[in-house]
């Protein structure tokens with residue numbers, strides 16, 4: 001787990017705990033032992049700390065959180081390093097993050113190679129740096145940058161780290177050898193330990209920095225407790241001694257680690273990684289190289305998908321019906337990038353290199369040699385079949401043919417080709433260049449190699465993926481439908497759009513179903529409903545309100561009115577008496593007495609049917625596991641991270657509670673709210689969705 005080797009007067013202590021050298025109890029013990037030996041060996045004059053394998057250190061072992069803490073504690077090991085009388089140098093390659101970054105901060109000097117990255121991602125787990133990062137990082141690099149790193153959880157690269165003073169040097173060669181040389185240089189120059197805790201904290205401008213950080217956190221991390229704790233503990237470094245600050249950090253860490261929010265976010269950390277594991281598609285399944293891609297259709301989604309591929313380093317050719325439509329799409333892509341540059345979130349150089357990876361054509365002959373094609377034309381089965389038949393003709397053997405359909409049958413699309421094994425769904429979310437989720441849809445005949453390639457591509461371009469099966473709406477939209485449907489019925493029964501939206505917003509979603517409808521455009525859903533009513537008429541309860549709103553010409557924000565009204569140039573949703581009158585009129589027509597509906601009832605009536613649909617999806621094998629559904633809802637629909645996704649939320653409050661409420665709804669509203677058999681099983685057996693394996 002930890003090795004000690006002597007290189008002349010320099011002892012090299014190496015962490016060796018694949019895959020990421022997480023600081024489990026055995027590693028902490030090994031570190032303490034090795035450092036103790038090196039410190040007491042008179043022939044050793046300096047110590048170098050390195051990580052074996054792919055990185056320096058990925059931090060504390062997250063699997064140990066929530067279990068009783070075992071000595072030696074990381075903070076004690078780091079304090080011992082800092083107090084060592086011989087200079088200690090961290091040699092960093094790959095990531096030094098979380099506890100790994102704190103370990104490096106405990107060392108007296110840090111050198112990195114060009115692959116080195118560092119950061120404090122604890123906030124993404126609902127935590128704060130718990131082994132000195134909140135006290136040492138601000139002392140080393142200043143309050144502003146330290147706060148930014150701790151609050152964003154993002155990683156910084158070697159050069160940024162050097163500019164900030166985190167790294168003393170960036171080296172080209174083998175970091176261990178270079179660190180030994182660096183340590184020898186220190187000895188030759190008579191330089192000794194340089195503990196971060198002795199560095200003077202710069203207080204000028206601090207008040208403004210903390211006020212700005214609080215304002216940003218209130219906006220971006222609504223409802224989460226960790227950000228305020230992070231700010232408070234860094235702020236304490238201004239007034240408390242290092243040891244007092246460390247004690248406060250420990251207190252807050254211990255409070256956060258047992259919170260539901262941190263449990264939820266740790267669940268998501270593992271869920272995102274678990275989602276990459278597909279039964280029947282082992283990790284060693286060969287993948288096909290994706291060196292060049294094409295996107296068919298340069299509309300809303302095609303543009304975002306093309307940008308996602310280009311951002312991930314893959315050259316992409318976009319194809320649309322004619323040159324004019326194509327040029328309009330390409331120009332919209334340029335505008336989107338230019339907007340990012342003007343907001344400062346993208347450099348001009350990066351914009352140029354991304355744009356250089358995107359070209360356009362109106363001729364299928366130009367995409368014959370691409371490795372992957374993603375189709376994003378109108379949601380029309382006949383058109384999609386025609387496009388796939390053409391792709392089958394022009395694309396080279398082995399090319400992956402993907403569709404971005406949000407509702408259509410991937411198997412039927414695949415059947416338009418003579419190579420259904422190469423066909424798969426890659427369902428991106430709007431705006432595709434921003435939203436992280438790819439709901440990848442496996443058809444009946446999709447080859448394991450194609451699944452493995454698309455799941456790998458998902459990660460390679462910085463997205464989060466989950467693999468699902470074919471059904472109407474797949475996982476995300478099918479569950480969304482179960483939820484928005486009840487939201488509409490609640491209107492007929494007495495609620496108003498802003499009351500429903502507020503209950504959902506207060507729970508933590510970015511917006512409720514009606515505000516979301518106005519944002520997305522109400523005409524799209526209208527067209528789908530009209531088509532469905534013609535092709536598959538049903539006697540199920542149906543709310544006419546949404547259709548009437550569209551028929552009034554109110555298509556949402558784009559027409560200045562939908563469920564709400566909007567003032568010119570504003571996105572602020574204003575409740576509209578005309579809509580309230582329409583809703584009350586529909587209740588009257590249907591003979592439904594209007595009643596006051598509490599926000600708790602609204603929440604349960606919307607969320608529990610959503611969870612219930614998730615249970616059906618699991619039983620049908622459309623999702624592989626409950627945690628995949630959570631990944632889909634957090635990354636595709638803004639389900640609050642601090643709640644871990646709908647299925648984790650159900651597990652937390654208890655499937656029996658959801659079941660009991662569903663039974664009541666069923667009794668009041670009939671079959672549409674019948675509890676799913678799986679929910680009933682879990683409630684009666686005391687098990688959780690997390691225990692369920694299809």
Ligand code: 3HC
Pocket residue numbers: 019020022055057058059060061062063074095097098099100102121122125127128129130131133270273274
């Ligand atoms: N603890 C336990 N397991 C970890 C881990 C950790 N800190 N970091 C990664 N792993 C596991 C993953 O679960 C995964 O396991 P699997 O193969 O069984 O699915 C495996 O290591 C590889 O992880 P990735 O697939 O993410 O590998 P990558 O090479 O893509 O990325 C990484 C490596 C950049 C280290 C990435 O895993 C990462 O960002 N990890 C975040 C770790 C983190 O949040 N660390 C902070 C922990 S909290 C802390 O340190 C508290 C301290 O302040 C006291």
Ligand code: NAI
Pocket residue numbers: 296297298299300301302319320321325329375376377378379380383387404405406407427428429430
């Ligand atoms: P869109 O209408 O904005 O764009 C469609 C594009 O396809 C247009 O540029 C059109 O010119 C082009 N096109 C039509 N026929 C073509 C053909 N034969 N050859 C080449 N190009 C052709 O549509 P949008 O919203 O981008 O949707 C595309 C697909 O993505 C649909 O399947 C939709 O269901 C799906 N989707 C849409 C989401 C959204 O929020 N808009 C979200 C997720 C999926």
